[in-house]
Amino acid sequence: MSDPAVRVRIAPSPTGYMHIGTARTALFNWLFARQNGGVFILRIEDTDLERSKKEYEEDLIDQLKWLGLDWDEGPIRQTDRLDSYEKCLSKLLKDGQAYYCFCSKEQLEQERQAMLAQGFAPKYSGRCRSVSQEEAKKKMEAGEKAVIRIKVPDGKISFKDIVREEVSFEGSLIGDFVVAKSLREPLYNFAVVVDDEEMKISHVIRGEEHLANTPRQIIIQRALEFSQPQYAHIPLILNPDRSKMSKRVGDTAIREYRNQGYLPDALLNFLSLLGWHPQDDQEIFSLKELMKVFDLTRIQKGGAAFNVDKLDWLNAQYIKKMTAKSLAKLLGVKDTEQNLKIVEATKERMKKLSDFKEMAGFFVEVADYPPELLIWKNSTKEKTLVNLKEAEKIVSAVISDDFSKAKLEKALMPSAEAAGRGDMLWPLRVAVSGLEKSPGPFEIMETLGKKESLSRIAGAIQKLSG
RNA sequence: GGUCUCAUCGUCUAGCGGCUAGGACGCUGCCCUCUCACGGCGGAAACAUGGGUUCGAUUCCCAUUGAGAUCACCA
Numbered sequence: 001m002s003d004p005a006v007r008v009r010i011a012p013s014p015t016g017y018m019h020i021g022t023a024r025t026a027l028f029n030w031l032f033a034r035q036n037g038g039v040f041i042l043r044i045e046d047t048d049l050e051r052s053k054k055e056y057e058e059d060l061i062d063q064l065k066w067l068g069l070d071w072d073e074g075p076i077r078q079t080d081r082l083d084s085y086e087k088c089l090s091k092l093l094k095d096g097q098a099y100y101c102f103c104s105k106e107q108l109e110q111e112r113q114a115m116l117a118q119g120f121a122p123k124y125s126g127r128c129r130s131v132s133q134e135e136a137k138k139k140m141e142a143g144e145k146a147v148i149r150i151k152v153p154d155g156k157i158s159f160k161d162i163v164r165e166e167v168s169f170e171g172s173l174i175g176d177f178v179v180a181k182s183l184r185e186p187l188y189n190f191a192v193v194v195d196d197e198e199m200k201i202s203h204v205i206r207g208e209e210h211l212a213n214t215p216r217q218i219i220i221q222r223a224l225e226f227s228q229p230q231y232a233h234i235p236l237i238l239n240p241d242r243s244k245m246s247k248r249v250g251d252t253a254i255r256e257y258r259n260q261g262y263l264p265d266a267l268l269n270f271l272s273l274l275g276w277h278p279q280d281d282q283e284i285f286s287l288k289e290l291m292k293v294f295d296l297t298r299i300q301k302g303g304a305a306f307n308v309d310k311l312d313w314l315n316a317q318y319i320k321k322m323t324a325k326s327l328a329k330l331l332g333v334k335d336t337e338q339n340l341k342i343v344e345a346t347k348e349r350m351k352k353l354s355d356f357k358e359m360a361g362f363f364v365e366v367a368d369y370p371p372e373l374l375i376w377k378n379s380t381k382e383k384t385l386v387n388l389k390e391a392e393k394i395v396s397a398v399i400s401d402d403f404s405k406a407k408l409e410k411a412l413m414p415s416a417e418a419a420g421r422g423d424m425l426w427p428l429r430v431a432v433s434g435l436e437k438s439p440g441p442f443e444i445m446e447t448l449g450k451k452e453s454l455s456r457i458a459g460a461i462q463k464l465s466g
Numbered sequence: 467g468g469u470c471u472c473a474u475c476g477u478c479u480a481g482c483g484g485c486u487a488g489g490a491c492g493c494u495g496c497c498c499u500c501u502c503a504c505g506g507c508g509g510a511a512a513c514a515u516g517g518g519u520u521c522g523a524u525u526c527c528c529a530u531u532g533a534g535a536u537c538a539c540c541a
Contacts, residue, residue, distance in 0.1 A: 013541045048540055105539075112537095121468035121537055147539050164471070173469065174537090181539050188541045212470060212536040233471090235534090240477080242533070270478095273490090277479055281489045300472095300479080303534060307477050310491040320504075349503045376500065416500085425500035437502035 006038025007202045010064075010071070011192070013045040014056035017253035018063040020306070021207055021237045021245060024271040028234060029205045030069045031272075031294040041199055042074035047191050049079075063254040067264045068287065076199070078191050085186040088194050088224055089148060089179070093133075097223040098179060100136040100146040101128040123175030124149065148183075149176040150223060157215040162203075162232035163299045169215040177216060189216045197226040205232045205296070208303075209244075232296050235275045236303045245306060261353025262311065263330075266318040270311045274304040284317060312351040319350050331356050341447040345439045363447060366434035366456055371463045373436060376426035385464050387424040388431060390415055392457045400450040405442045412442070431460035 010026040012018070033040035042064070046052040061075065078085075092098035101124075112122040129151065131139075140146055152175060158168030179190040186194070192213075196204065211233045221228055237245050245252050257267055269285055277300070278285075278293045285293070319327065324344040328335045331353060333343065342363045349359055361367070375384045394411050416424040429441035432453055438444065445453040 011541095015541070045541065051540070101539090108539090116467070116537095119467050123468095123537085145539090167470075169470070178539055185539085187539075192541090207535095208471075209535055210541090213541090215470095235472080238534080244534070273478060275478090279480085281480075283478095283490055302472050304479090305477060307491065310478065313491055316504095347504095420500095422500045427500085429500060433501095435501085439502080441500075 002037030004037060004039070005202055006033060006036040007041065007200050008033050008038065008205055009041040009043050009074075009196075009199065009201055010069075011043040011045050011195075011206075012060055013048060013051075014053060014060060015048065015051040016056055017059045017255050018056075019245075020252050020254065020257075020271070022060075023063070023067060023254050023267070024237065024274060025205065025207055025234065026064060026067070026069050027268055027271055028232075028276070028294075028296075028299075030071075031291055032203065032205060032296060033072075035291050035294060038202070039072045040070075041076065041201075042071040043195060043199070044075050044077045045188065045191065047078045047186055047188060059255060063258070066258060067254070067268060069268075073199075076195075078186075078195065081191075081195065081198075082184045082186075084198060085180070085191055085194055086183045089183050089186065089190070092150065092179075092223055093148065095223075096133075096151075098148050098150045099129055099133075099176075100131065100140070101149045101176075101178070102131065102136075102139055102144055102146050103128060121173055123173065124177065126176050129176065146182075147178045148180040150179045150220060152176050152219055157218055159214060159218060159228070159231060161211075161214075162230060162296050163235075163301060164211075164233060167211065167214070169212075171215070171219070174215065174219070179220065189213055190220055193217050193220040193224065193226065196229055197221070197224070201229050203230045203232060203296075205234065208233045208236050232299065234299050235301060237274055238303045238305045240305055240307070242303070242305055244303075259354075261355070262315050263318045263353075266315040267311070269318075270314050273310075274306070275300040284314070316351045319353070320348055322347070338447065338449075345443050345447060349439075362433050362435055362438065363444070366432075366459070369430065369434045371466075374427040374430050374460055374464055376422045379423050381464060383419075383423060384427045385461065387419050388427050388457060388461050388464065390419070391424055391428045392454065392461065395445070395450070395454060395457065398450065403446060403450045403453075405446040408442045408445055427460065428457070432456045 008029040010022070010029050012022045030040050032038070042061075044057055044060070046057070057075070064071070089098070093100075108124070111125060115122045128149070136146065152171055154172040156168050157171050158166055161167050177189070178187060180186040195201075214231060214233075218228060239245050251257075254267075265287065268287060269290075272285065272290055272294070273283065276294070276298060278298070324340045324347065325335055327347060328339055328343045331343065333339045342360050346356055346360045350356055374388070375381060391412060394415060395408070398407055398411050412424070412428075425441055429438060429444070430436070432441055432444045432448060433439075448456070
C-alpha cells in the first residue's frame with residue numbers, strides 16, 4: 001500500500017519535555033505514514049514565545065530520534081513562517097472575515113463572568129465587529145492595542161472523525177475568537193490551519209484534547225477557502241487514577257522513562273496498545289510488525305489509563321530477548337567475558353536497565369549479610385557448616401581452567417543430593433552472593449572464578465563459626 | 467455551568483443480535499526449583515443503571531448516572 005498523498009505531522013509545542021502522549025501521537029502518525037508510504041512531518045509549534053524554549057525543542061528531537069521515529073520533513077518552526085500567517089491574516093481582514101478588536105481584558109473578563117453566572121458558555125459579544133476598517137486604523141495609529149478576531153458564522157459545523165464518526169458543534173455558541181495578537185503574532189488555531197494547508201496535510205491525527213478546537217479550525221479553513229484534512233482524534237492517556245496525564249508531572253516525560261532504563265521498542269510497543277488493539281491477541285510487536293497491522297479505524301474511543309506494571313512486563317520481555325553483548329552495550333558495561341556472564345545471569349531478572357546495578361552488584365562485592373541467612377529453612381548451624389566445608393572441598397578440587405557451571409554442577413550435585421539439596425545449595429548460594437535472592441550458585445561461581453568463589457565460601461564459614 | 471466525547475474484569479482490551487463474554491498485565495494456586503526470576507498448567511475477576519426495539523440484547527435506540535475534554539490575547 002503506497003499513497004504519497006498521505007501527509008501527516010506531529011506538531012508539538014516546545015513548552016516542556018516530550019510527553020508520553022506526544023510520543024504516542026507521534027507513533028500513530030509515523031505508523032500511518034509509513035504503512036501508506038506517505039510523509040511524516042515534524043513541526044514545532046512555537047508561537048507562544050513566552051513558554052517555548054530551545055531546550056525543550058532539543059529534547060523533542062532527541063527523544064524522537066531515540067524512539068526511532070524518523071521524520072521526512074522538518075523540523076519546521078512556526079516562528080519561521082510568520083510571513084505566511086501575515087498574508088492569510090491580511091486577506092481575512094481585507095475580506096472582512098476578520099476584524100480588529102479593541103476590547104480590554106478587564107472588559108472581556110467581566111462579560112465572561114456575567115455569562116458564566118447566567119449559565120451560558122462564555123462567548124465574545126462581537127462588539128468590535130462594528131468598528132470599521134478606517135476607524136480601526138485610526139485607533140491603532142493612536143496607539144490603541146488590538147487583537148484580531150474572526151467572524152464566526154452561525155450554524156452547525158460537523159465533520160467526520162475517523163475514530164469518532166460524525167462530530168458536530170454549533171457555531172453560534174462559539175463566538176468570534178481571537179486568531180492573532182497581531183499580524184505577526186498568530187495564535188495556535190490559526191497557525192495550525194495555515195500550516196496544515198501549506199504542508200498539504202492529509203490526515204490530522206492528534207489527541208482528543210483538540211477535538212473542541214476542530215470546529216474553530218474548520219471555521220478558519222472555510223474563511224480562507226482551504227481544504228479540510230481528515231481528522232482522527234485519539235483518546236487521552238490517563239493517570240492510573242483516571243485523571244488526565246498532566247505535562248507537569250515528572251514521570252510523564254519520555255526522558256524519565258529513558259533514564260530509568262526502558263527500551264525504546266518496549267515503550268513504543270506499550271504505547272501502541274494504549275488506545276489501540278490489533279484484530280488478534282498478539283501483544284508484542286516490533287515496529288515493523290506494527291506498521292503492517294496498525295489500523296486507524298481500530299483506535300479506541302475511551303481514554304486509556306497508563307499502567308506501569310504492563311510497561312515493566314513488556315520491557316522485561318524485550319530485555320530478555322537481547323543478547324548479552326548488546327545489552328552490555330546499553331548498560332554501559334565493557335564487554336569483557338566476565339561482564340557478559342554477569343549480564344547474562346542478570347538478564348532474566350531485570351525489568352529495567354536501571355535494575356542492573358542493584359542486581360549485579362554482588363558480583364563485584366558481597367554485601368555484609370547476617371550469618372543466619374546461610375542456614376536453609378529449618379536446618380541447623382552445625383549442619384550448614386559441615387555442608388559448606390564439604391562444598392568448599394569439592395569446589396577446590398575443580399580445576400580452575402574449566403571452572404564452568406556444568407562442571408561445578410557435576411562435581412557438587414552428588415554431595416548436595418546426599419546432604420539434601422537445599423541444605424547444601426542454599427548456604428552455598430548465599431555464601432557466593434550474600435543475598436536472599438539471586439541467580440543459582442553454579443552460575444555465580446562460574447562468573448566469579450575459582451579464587452573469588454573460594455574466598456567467599458571461606459568467608460561464609462568464618463562468619464558462621466565466629 | 468454550556469458544549470463535545472466516552473462507558474466490557476483493578477488496568478489495557480477482544481466482541482460489531484444468539485459466545486460457558488476471549489486475551490494480556492497485575493493478583494493467586496500448582497509444577498519446575500536451593501532462593502528469586504524465567505517458563506509451564508490452573509483460578510478468582512467485567513458487560514454502570516433504567517427503559518425501549520427484537521423471538522433474543524454486552525452489542526441497536528432513548529434516558530439516567532459516572533468519567534474525561536474544552537470553553538484564553540496557551541498550545
